[in-house]
Amino acid sequence: MPDTIFALATAPGRAAIALIRLSGPGAGGLLAAMAGTLPQPRLASLRRLRDLRGEVLDKALVLWFPGPSSYTGEDSAELHLHGGPAVVEGVGDALVALGARPAEPGEFTRRAVLNGRMDLTAAEGVIDLIEAETAAQARQALRLAGGGLAVLCHGWADRLAGLLARQEALIEFEDEDLPGTLERSVGEGIASLAAEIGNRLEADAGGERIRTGLDVAILGAPNAGKSSLLNALVGREAAIVSARAGTTRDIVEARLVLAGLPAVLADTAGLREAADEIEAEGVRRALHRGEEADIVLAVLPGDAPPDPATLALLERRPCIPVVSKSDVGSLPFPGALRVSARTGQGLEELRARLEAEAMRLAPASGATLISRPRHRAALRDALAWLREAAGAALPELRADALREALRALGRLTGKVGAEEILDRVFAEFCIGK
Numbered sequence: 001m002p003d004t005i006f007a008l009a010t011a012p013g014r015a016a017i018a019l020i021r022l023s024g025p026g027a028g029g030l031l032a033a034m035a036g037t038l039p040q041p042r043l044a045s046l047r048r049l050r051d052l053r054g055e056v057l058d059k060a061l062v063l064w065f066p067g068p069s070s071y072t073g074e075d076s077a078e079l080h081l082h083g084g085p086a087v088v089e090g091v092g093d094a095l096v097a098l099g100a101r102p103a104e105p106g107e108f109t110r111r112a113v114l115n116g117r118m119d120l121t122a123a124e125g126v127i128d129l130i131e132a133e134t135a136a137q138a139r140q141a142l143r144l145a146g147g148g149l150a151v152l153c154h155g156w157a158d159r160l161a162g163l164l165a166r167q168e169a170l171i172e173f174e175d176e177d178l179p180g181t182l183e184r185s186v187g188e189g190i191a192s193l194a195a196e197i198g199n200r201l202e203a204d205a206g207g208e209r210i211r212t213g214l215d216v217a218i219l220g221a222p223n224a225g226k227s228s229l230l231n232a233l234v235g236r237e238a239a240i241v242s243a244r245a246g247t248t249r250d251i252v253e254a255r256l257v258l259a260g261l262p263a264v265l266a267d268t269a270g271l272r273e274a275a276d277e278i279e280a281e282g283v284r285r286a287l288h289r290g291e292e293a294d295i296v297l298a299v300l301p302g303d304a305p306p307d308p309a310t311l312a313l314l315e316r317r318p319c320i321p322v323v324s325k326s327d328v329g330s331l332p333f334p335g336a337l338r339v340s341a342r343t344g345q346g347l348e349e350l351r352a353r354l355e356a357e358a359m360r361l362a363p364a365s366g367a368t369l370i371s372r373p374r375h376r377a378a379l380r381d382a383l384a385w386l387r388e389a390a391g392a393a394l395p396e397l398r399a400d401a402l403r404e405a406l407r408a409l410g411r412l413t414g415k416v417g418a419e420e421i422l423d424r425v426f427a428e429f430c431i432g433k
Ligand SMILES: Nc1nc2c(c(=O)[nH]1)N(C=O)[C@@H](CNc1ccc(C(=O)N[C@@H](CCC(=O)O)C(=O)O)cc1)CN2
Pocket: 042, 068, 069, 070, 071, 072, 073, 078
């Protein structure tokens, strides 16, 4: 019998309402004990809540959700409190005295998964929806939470189970004269399933970026105007600007939203043979950031010839070349946008270019479902086993490979679940969800 758990579901601190939810077989008894009697299911009722000694703790709106009508799939209740932290604590103490325990992060959703109310990918969608900072992220999370990936996976798993059954029939009735079409149809089924999963992986290549956001780095020579550009793009003085070359040493980060995606814009130390150890470390970090970033702005000052370090960077990886200080000079550079942080010239074009790049890297169509390394790894696994099955020399080996592919899909949806997979997924949750 599971414990009965409770948690503050609203953010802690002072707020207009504090919502405590409880779930588990004892929820109804606890609610009745505190509120006097059990209210009608799913209808809001106003009740005085009392502790064991009969002292009134708050006058609350209470809700009672018998198992099948709750989020978790087990008996649940909600207490919508007037009171702030002290009242929340008092109610918590009373609940503990009555036999409940505080919930772990994500434990309500974990129970929803265990009770078959949603699969593991939908639960991940719930986390993502809570964490979403932009519209594109929220759209993707909502589709995942709504079972978008679960439905796909269940369809694949069904087909896979059918292929496995036919493959087993082939093994079992090896001596009998099974039509060659059966073997062929299994082969075709494997090929089409593999193609579908492969296409999905490719089509959703941007899904992880939508979830995590984009990294944009600004690199270039000292004094090129990198920090000025950062400040102009984010509309505040995030980084120190000065006429002295070598002003920026640490990476300075500022957030912005590009085409509905959250992005971190990083200003870096100017690239040069550094004057001292500290600057050298700054340059090393700048180059490293330049390697890792999704998008790099390579800044070339318009009033000086291009410097070798920035040219080398442009050779090494795709960058957006930006000629800065266009108000004082604009040396030509192929494909470059000309901008002035001083006059604002070219900033709109630069922003548009960044948004176009963001959309290219992470199509925010809302159609992506594969949004975590966990999803990608499981589907790659399934795909590898399907390919193994396609090339298997013996019927038994083919059946084994199909079983492994099925297991990989099961791990994705949480059907084949080691506790540790669940632990890892739910560790990301906040308490009360
Ligand atoms: N106050 C409150 N707001 C909330 C939640 C909650 O638990 N409490 N939710 C959660 O955190 C979300 C809503 N989630 C829910 C999802 C499914 C069911 C549910 O099991 N519904 C039943 C049928 C309910 C009925 O009979 O009307 C079902 O789908 O079978 C309930 C809530 C968002 N807002």
